[in-house]
Amino acid sequence: MLYRESGQFKTSYAADQQLFPILQDRAAVLALLAFALVGVPLVATDYWFTAILMPFLVFSLATLGLNILTGYAGQLSLGTAAFMAVGAVAAYNFQLRVPGIPILVSFMLGGLSAAAVGVLFGLPSLRIKGFYLAVATLAAQFFIPWLLVKVSWFSNHSASGVITAQPVVIAGFAFDTPVRKYLLVLVIVAVMALAAKNMVRSRVGRAWMAVRDMDVAASVIGIRIMQTKLIAFAVSSFYCGVAGALYAFAYLGSVEPDGFNLDLSFRILFMVIIGGVGSILGSFLGAAFITLLPILLEVILTDVTAMTGIALPPGFISMAQLVVFGALIIFFLIVEPHGLARLWQIGKEKLRLWPFPH
Amino acid sequence: MSMSTDEVHAHNPARRIGDTVLSVENISLAFGGVKALTDISFDVRAREIRAIIGPNGAGKSSMLNCINGVYRPQQGVIRLDGQSFRRMDPHKAASMGIARTFQNIALFKGMSVLDNIMTGRNLKMSSNLLLQALYVGPNRREELEHREKVEHIIDFLQIESVRKTPVGRLPYGVQKRVELGRALAAEPRLLLLDEPMAGMNMEEKQDMCRFILDVNDEFGTTIVLIEHDMGVVMDISDRVVVLDYGKKIGDGTPDEVRGNQAVIDAYLGVAH
Amino acid sequence: MNFFFEVLIGGLLAGVMYSLVALGFVLIYKASGVFNFAQGAMVFLAALTFVGLQEKFGLPLWGAFPLTLGVMVLLGIGIERVVLRPLVNQPQITLFMATIGLAFFLEGIAQIVWGTDVRRLDLGLQDEPIESIMTNFNLLVSKFDLAAAFVAGVLVAVLAVFFNKTRIGRALRAVADDHQAALAVGIPLKQIWAIVWSVAGFVALVAGLLWGARNGVQFALTFVALKALPVLILGGFESVLGAIVGGLIVGASEKLAEVYLPALMSEFLLKHYDISINLAGIEGWFAYMLALVFLLVRPEGLFGERHIDRV
Numbered sequence A: 001m002l003y004r005e006s007g008q009f010k011t012s013y014a015a016d017q018q019l020f021p022i023l024q025d026r027a028a029v030l031a032l033l034a035f036a037l038v039g040v041p042l043v044a045t046d047y048w049f050t051a052i053l054m055p056f057l058v059f060s061l062a063t064l065g066l067n068i069l070t071g072y073a074g075q076l077s078l079g080t081a082a083f084m085a086v087g088a089v090a091a092y093n094f095q096l097r098v099p100g101i102p103i104l105v106s107f108m109l110g111g112l113s114a115a116a117v118g119v120l121f122g123l124p125s126l127r128i129k130g131f132y133l134a135v136a137t138l139a140a141q142f143f144i145p146w147l148l149v150k151v152s153w154f155s156n157h158s159a160s161g162v163i164t165a166q167p168v169v170i171a172g173f174a175f176d177t178p179v180r181k182y183l184l185v186l187v188i189v190a191v192m193a194l195a196a197k198n199m200v201r202s203r204v205g206r207a208w209m210a211v212r213d214m215d216v217a218a219s220v221i222g223i224r225i226m227q228t229k230l231i232a233f234a235v236s237s238f239y240c241g242v243a244g245a246l247y248a249f250a251y252l253g254s255v256e257p258d259g260f261n262l263d264l265s266f267r268i269l270f271m272v273i274i275g276g277v278g279s280i281l282g283s284f285l286g287a288a289f290i291t292l293l294p295i296l297l298e299v300i301l302t303d304v305t306a307m308t309g310i311a312l313p314p315g316f317i318s319m320a321q322l323v324v325f326g327a328l329i330i331f332f333l334i335v336e337p338h339g340l341a342r343l344w345q346i347g348k349e350k351l352r353l354w355p356f357p358h
Numbered sequence B: 001m002s003m004s005t006d007e008v009h010a011h012n013p014a015r016r017i018g019d020t021v022l023s024v025e026n027i028s029l030a031f032g033g034v035k036a037l038t039d040i041s042f043d044v045r046a047r048e049i050r051a052i053i054g055p056n057g058a059g060k061s062s063m064l065n066c067i068n069g070v071y072r073p074q075q076g077v078i079r080l081d082g083q084s085f086r087r088m089d090p091h092k093a094a095s096m097g098i099a100r101t102f103q104n105i106a107l108f109k110g111m112s113v114l115d116n117i118m119t120g121r122n123l124k125m126s127s128n129l130l131l132q133a134l135y136v137g138p139n140r141r142e143e144l145e146h147r148e149k150v151e152h153i154i155d156f157l158q159i160e161s162v163r164k165t166p167v168g169r170l171p172y173g174v175q176k177r178v179e180l181g182r183a184l185a186a187e188p189r190l191l192l193l194d195e196p197m198a199g200m201n202m203e204e205k206q207d208m209c210r211f212i213l214d215v216n217d218e219f220g221t222t223i224v225l226i227e228h229d230m231g232v233v234m235d236i237s238d239r240v241v242v243l244d245y246g247k248k249i250g251d252g253t254p255d256e257v258r259g260n261q262a263v264i265d266a267y268l269g270v271a272h
Numbered sequence C: 001m002n003f004f005f006e007v008l009i010g011g012l013l014a015g016v017m018y019s020l021v022a023l024g025f026v027l028i029y030k031a032s033g034v035f036n037f038a039q040g041a042m043v044f045l046a047a048l049t050f051v052g053l054q055e056k057f058g059l060p061l062w063g064a065f066p067l068t069l070g071v072m073v074l075l076g077i078g079i080e081r082v083v084l085r086p087l088v089n090q091p092q093i094t095l096f097m098a099t100i101g102l103a104f105f106l107e108g109i110a111q112i113v114w115g116t117d118v119r120r121l122d123l124g125l126q127d128e129p130i131e132s133i134m135t136n137f138n139l140l141v142s143k144f145d146l147a148a149a150f151v152a153g154v155l156v157a158v159l160a161v162f163f164n165k166t167r168i169g170r171a172l173r174a175v176a177d178d179h180q181a182a183l184a185v186g187i188p189l190k191q192i193w194a195i196v197w198s199v200a201g202f203v204a205l206v207a208g209l210l211w212g213a214r215n216g217v218q219f220a221l222t223f224v225a226l227k228a229l230p231v232l233i234l235g236g237f238e239s240v241l242g243a244i245v246g247g248l249i250v251g252a253s254e255k256l257a258e259v260y261l262p263a264l265m266s267e268f269l270l271k272h273y274d275i276s277i278n279l280a281g282i283e284g285w286f287a288y289m290l291a292l293v294f295l296l297v298r299p300e301g302l303f304g305e306r307h308i309d310r311v
Helices: A023-043 A046-072 A080-097 A103-126 A130-150 A178-200 A203-213 A215-220 A225-252 A262-275 A280-308 A316-335 A339-353 B005-011 B060-067 B090-095 B113-119 B129-134 B137-156 B172-185 B202-219 B230-236 B254-258 B261-268 C002-032 C039-057 C061-087 C092-114 C131-137 C143-165 C167-177 C179-184 C189-215 C221-226 C228-235 C240-273 C283-297
Strands: B020-031 B034-045 B049-053 B075-080 B083-085 B098-100 B190-194 B222-226 B239-244 B247-252
Touching: A023 A178, A046 A080, A046 A178, A046 A203, A046 A225, A046 A262, A046 A280, A080 A103, A080 A130, A080 A225, A080 A262, A103 A130, A103 A225, A103 C283, A130 A262, A130 C092, A130 C228, A130 C283, A178 A203, A178 A225, A178 A280, A178 B129, A203 A215, A203 A225, A203 B113, A203 B129, A215 A225, A215 B090, A262 A280, A262 A316, A262 A339, A262 C092, A280 A316, A280 A339, A316 C061, A316 C092, B020 B060, B020 B222, B034 B049, B034 B060, B034 B075, B034 B222, B034 B239, B034 B247, B049 B060, B049 B202, B049 B230, B060 B075, B060 B190, B060 B222, B090 B098, B098 B172, B113 B137, B113 B172, B129 B137, B137 B172, B172 B190, B172 B202, B202 B222, B202 B230, B230 B254, B239 B254, B239 B261, B247 B254, B247 B261, C002 C039, C002 C143, C002 C167, C002 C189, C002 C221, C002 C228, C002 C240, C039 C061, C039 C092, C039 C189, C039 C221, C061 C092, C061 C189, C143 C167, C143 C189, C143 C240, C167 C179, C167 C189, C179 C189, C189 C221, C221 C228, C228 C240, C228 C283, C240 C283
Parallel strands: B049 B222, B049 B239, B098 B190, B190 B222
Antiparallel strands: B020 B034, B020 B075, B075 B083, B239 B247
C-alpha cells in the first residue's frame, strides 16, 4: 500500500524522464545512500569494511564496466581482470613518476589508460561477434599480466611485478583507515554508477543496445556500429581500470599482475550474469551476491562440520564454491536470464499491487 | 480492398509529384554464383508512392538493400539527389534522409517502444559522451526536445499505451507500427518499406495504409514500398516496378502494369 | 638446423594434443551450435575419473577405460537434459555462458570426488626418444608423442567415417544445418544431442588420457584445454580438418616462438634501446595473440564457411 504511484501524475516529459520517476523509489535511493554514508560507518566493524564492503564496492564498479560492454553493447569479454590490471598499474605509475599529481587524477588516468588498451583489444569486435570475440579478449587476459610482470619498469623493478600502492591523500586528508577508504570508494562508485545510468538512458546507451539487439537495423538508422562498439569498449575499460586502481589503492594495498587472472575475469562475468545482464542495479546485486556467497558458504560448511563432526577434506570449501557458482550460473540462465535485477523488478510490481492480487 | 484513396490523392493540393530524386541504374547483385538482381533500372520521383512487386524470390528486398547500402551490388549506380554512388553505405544513406523498415521486423527487442523510436533520432542528436554521462545542460534539453518529437509520432501511430513496453512483448501488428515509427522519427525524405502489411489482418492493413498515405500527404515523404497485397498496391501507389527472377519485367502506373502480359505470366506462372 | 626440426616436431606433436581437445568442441558445435567452453573441464574430469578409478579399485587400463567412458556418456546425456534442453532456441551467447558455468561445476565436482592432488597416469608408453630416428637422422622424437599422434589420427579417421557414412552421422549433419528442418523430417533432436555430447565425452577421455599421461593429471589441464579455443579460430569452428590443422599450427608456432622469439626480442631491445628484459613465457599467450591477429584477417577461419547475413 505504501509503494504505489497513483496520484503521481507527470505533466512534463522532464518529470517522466527523471532517474527515478516514482517518488518512493527516489526516497528509498536517497535513504540508502544516506545510510551508506552515515549509518554504515557508525555501525560496521573493520572486518565488514575490509572483507565485505570494499570488495563489494570495487567489484560493483568492475561489474558495471563489464555490464556496459556485455549487457548493453552485447560484446562478451573474458578479459575484465586484465583491464583492471592496466588501471591499477597505470595509476601506480602516474603517482610514482609525476610529482605532485593528485591521486584522483591518477585514478582517472589509470582508467583512461585501461580505456586505450580496451579499445585496442576491442578492434577485432568490428569483424567478429559472440564467442569469437570472447576468445579474442582472452588474448588480453593472458598477454597483459605477462607484459606487466616481464617489463619490470611497470612495477618499479619489484619482484614478480608486485606494486605497492602509495598512500591515498586528498587535499592533505589521509584516507588511511578502513572507514575513510570505504567512504572514498563509496563516493567514487556512486558517482560513476550515476554516470553509467545517465549514459544508458541517453543516445549512446540506446546506440549500444541497438547494436546489441540488431546491428543491421542499427546501421540503417545511421548508428555507426564501429564507433559505437569502440566507445563501449572504451567506457567499459575505463570503469574496469578505475575499479582496478581502487582494488590496488583502497582494497588490497599491494597487488601483483598475476592476481588479475582469468579467474577474476570469470568472477566478474558471473556477477553480471547473476545480477542481471543489462542492468545498472543488477551490477550491484550481482557483486553483493558473489562477494557474500563464499563467506556464507564457509560459515555454513564450518557449522555443518562442527555439528556433524564430519571433517571435510582440505580445499573442500573452494571446490564447493566452484560447484555452487557453476550451478547458479546455469540456474539463472535457464530460469531468470535477467538475473536478480529482474527478480527485484517482479517483487516491485507485486508490491505495487499489494495487498490486492491484481 | 476499397478505401477511396483516390479521393485523398485527388483532393490534396499539396501533393504534387516532382522530379526524380532517386534512380537506380543497371544494378546487378549476386551472392556467390546466385544472381539476385540482373541489370535493374528505375527511378523514383519526389513525393510519389512507388511500389516494387513480384513473386517470392524476385529480388525485391535485395533491391531495397542495395538502395540503402546493406548489400553492395557488383554493378550499377545509385543516383540520389544528383550524386552517384557505386556503393551506398547504410550510414551515408541514413544521413541523406533514407529510412526503412524490414520484412521480418528488425526492432531492438530488448528496448522499449519509446527507446526504439528514439534511436531513429540518433542522427539529429549531437551532445558528446561527457554531457551524456552527466545528463546536464544541452544533453538534457536535447533528450527532452527529441522525446517530444517522438511523442508526436507515438500519437500519430496510436501506440501511446505501450510506449514503455519492451517491443519484444508486443503483438506483431503493433511491432510493425513501431518499426514504421522508428523510420519516421528520422524525418526521412525517402522511406523504404519492406512488406509493411505482411501478416496483418484486414483492419490492421487498413490502419497501416492510412498511416502510409498520411505520411506521404502530410510530410511529402517519398515512399518506395514492397507489398504482396495487389489490392493495396494498386490502390495506393502511383507507379509500380515489377521484378521476376531478379529481372525487371514491368514498370508503369498500376493500370499499365495490370495490362502487361509479362507481369500476368509471372503471376500466373507461365513456364520460363 | 637439427634443433629447429626438433622444436618443430615437438611443437607439431603437442599440437596434436590441442587438436584432440578442439575436436570435441567441433563435434558439439557442428551438431548443436553450442560453443562448449566446458570441453576442457570434461577432459580434466575424464582423466581424473580414470586415474581415480584405477587408484581406488585397483582397476587395470582396460577396466577403467569402459567405466570412465560410461561416466562420460552419462554425463553427456545429463548435460543434454539439464542444461541444453531448457536453453534450446536461446541465443548462442547464452549457451556459451551456460557452458562456462558447466565448466566450473564439473571442475568442482571432479575435485570434490577425487581430491585435488596431482596424479600420475601411466599408459605404458614411455616418453623417450625413438632410437632409429635418433641414429639415422639425429633427431629427438618422443615415442609417446608419436603414439599420441597415431591415436589422434585414428580418432579423426573414425569420426570422419562416423560423420559421413553412418545414419547417425547424416542425422548429425542435418541437425547442424537446420534444427527445425531436421525435426520436421523426423530426426530425434534430443537423442542426437545426447549422442553428440557422449561422443564429445569420449573424445575428451582420449585427450585427457594422453594429456594426463604426459603432464600428470592436474587442474592445469583445464588451462591447456583453453588453448583449443585459438585452435578453433584458426581452423574454423565447423571443420574437423580445421581442428587438426589449427592444432598443428598453434602447437608448432607457439613452441618455435617460445624458443626463438624471447632471445631475438631481448637482443633487439638491448641493442637498440638498452633495455634488458627476460621475455620467456610467451607460450602463455602466443596462441591467443595469433588467433587475434588471424581474426582480423580471416574471421571465418581457414576451413570455415563465410556466412551471408540475410535481412
